[in-house]
Amino acid sequence: MKQVNLKVNGIPVTVDAGTRILDAARKVGVNIPTLCYLKDVTNEGSCRMCVVEVVGAKNLVTSCFATVREGMEVITNSPKVLASRKTTLELILSNHDQKCLSCVRSTNCELQKLALEYGCDSYRFEGVKNHYPLDDSNPYLIRDNNKCILCRRCVAVCNKVQSVSAIGANNRGFKTEIGSVFGHKLDETGCVACGQCIKACPVGALYEKDDTDKVMKAILDPDKYVIVGTAPAVRVGIGEEFGYPIGTDVEGKMVTALRRLGFDKVFDVNMTADLTIMEEGNELIERLNDKNAKLPMITSCSPGWINFIETFYPELIDHLSSCKSPQQMFGAVMKTYYAEKFGIDPAKIVVVTIMPCTAKKTEVIRDHQSASGYPDVDITITTREFARLLKRQSIDLTNLENSEFDDPIGKGSSAGYLFGATGGVMEAALRTVASTINGKNLEKLDFKKVRGLDGIKEASVKLDNGLTVRVAVAHSLSNARKLMEQIKTGSCKYHFIEIMACPGGCVNGGGQPIVPSSILNSDVDVRALRANAIYNKDKKSEIRFCHENPVIKTLYNEYFGKPGSHKAHEILHTSYKPQHKL
Ligand code: SF4
Ligand code: SF4
Ligand code: SF4
Known part of the structure; x- marks a missing residue:
């Protein structure tokens, strides 16, 4: 790549040809403000906050748009530049x-x-x-x-x-x-x-619709038994709202904070991520063994994705796994198995979930999500709402001791944690499906080809029965759309596809802490930092297969019988229908 030499505020810098002035300046510690620019998404140059002077040029130049030239001299902080930016801001404020x-x-x-x-x-x-x-x-x-x-x-x-x-x-x-x-x-x-x-x-x-008052109303109602469950991505995001660096895992403090809020039980939705894999893995094996079954099978745990396929590709909904999402399985298990086991009237149970996701607010009101006769999940709040609630209730996450999720069904495997990152559902599923078909646990657990931030990732796994399972993973809906077009044209070669609606997966869900563009436009990759926190948890875990979670074994022994049983279908599975919108 050809190199270009220039000066920014008198500081020499060498960058690749084609680099934006904004990025060249950042290289020498000069931050130029932006409002409309978002790296890899948009650089319309319309807000004009990033204007700079270029020596010799008649007018100010938008640095998110203009690229470097050999010998260029850029001034980012002259009185003319600062006055222009100030006027821009005051016009916006007007x-x-x-x-x-x-x-x-x-x-x-x-x-x-x-x-x-x-x-x-x-x-x-x-x-x-x-x-x-x-x-x-x-x-x-x-x-x-x-x-x-x-x-x-x-x-x-x-x-x-x-x-x-x-x-x-x-x-x-x-x-x-x-x-x-x-x-x-x-x-x-x-x-x-x-x-x-x-x-x-x-x-x-x-901004998201705030449901935190509903949560406190339930907690303060002495007739209600209020259970909370948290998604994997929340624990690696919530810390940012309290000043922790991006990607800090604060699981122990988060559990303590939930207990202080007054929930009757604090459980982990990782447990039902494990249950999802048991059901989804079984469904995949059944489809692989049935010549007439719809393949590829596609994951169904991302409600934004479900809304997307029902709206834009209704003809493909038979490809979706019939499994409810981990959130909905969580609520369903609480109001059936848990209620029966502990003699609690499901009418009195309020299930609250804390999710990195705004689309979960649409999922809780979908049809066929009421296994007990009552809604599986009553209230769902985002990570951001959770942070607001803690602050309002005077709970300072930074000063809390660590504690653990409640027994008896609080625990999940670390494969369940992986649901928080793109590729994670696939990795957890492959661990269990391959181990089930091979009749013994895999020795190499990490499926690195489905990790990372490439828009569409693919891998194949050779099983002991001679079958090679071909899989693909897509995150963000523009990438999902590419795979749907492949299915429509008959060129799709995969058996199993994981799709998450949000770029990077749930760690970057629409309900996660908002990161300013000054960071999004830098070299920091928020998605990777949060995902790494999840992979580190997995690396250190003693239970890395969903099927080895003792809670899951108990659930099947005591209640569901086996994956795919009639009872499991009644409680843990759902259906889809086309959404007709503009
Ligand atoms: S809603 Fe927000 S992101 Fe959209 S144009 Fe307005 S200010 Fe920009
Ligand atoms: S904090 Fe809210 S009201 Fe204040 S400037 Fe920002 S958007 Fe406007
Ligand atoms: S970005 Fe997502 S939530 Fe926002 S308008 Fe588009 S589809 Fe709706």
């Missing part, structure tokens, strides 16, 4: 509903941070403001366009990363607003509830 005191993004808002840094006068440009009604038409997110700064990061993520295109710009000029086509509400569109737009938004214009 049409912005400045409610920082009660805004969900206050202290983690890119606009607020920059306005402070640049000493903005919030009311320098006073005039007419737009007033928009909130779009709260769905159970998972709220759009408040009164706080939207028209950066279009949400639009780019929805279109390019998720290939859903549920939102875009409506109207023109001062009346421009972001929303759904023809002003429809979000719940009338093909939006799959993934929440990736929330994570992309630099301000408080998009």
